Amino acid sequence: MQITIKLFANFRENRFKEARRDYPSGTTIGDVATGLEIEHGLIGMIFVHGRAAELDRELQDGDVLALFPLLGGG
Numbered sequence: 001m002q003i004t005i006k007l008f009a010n011f012r013e014n015r016f017k018e019a020r021r022d023y024p025s026g027t028t029i030g031d032v033a034t035g036l037e038i039e040h041g042l043i044g045m046i047f048v049h050g051r052a053a054e055l056d057r058e059l060q061d062g063d064v065l066a067l068f069p070l071l072g073g074g
Contacts, residue, residue: 001025001061003032008068011038029065030055044070 006018015036023032029046033039033055045068046053059065 001027001059003027003059003061004064005032005036006064006066007036008066009071011036011067011069023059027059028055029053029057029059032059032065033067038067042069044068 001023002020003023004018004020005016007015029048030040033043040055043055045066046055047066047068048057048059048063050064050066053065
């Protein structure tokens, strides 16, 4: 199945802004993050097709996944 992945802010460093990749059926958002070497604890927001999602959600063919890091500041 093909998934479009969009990365934001520092998640783009040494990776990409947007990519389309093939994954096997049953792949979760957590699996994708692990494969991209993104620590789960550093993920602030996750969206699939613009709707909030969790790491354990199984992705479907054609999904658009967006990963945002935790935001700091003060």
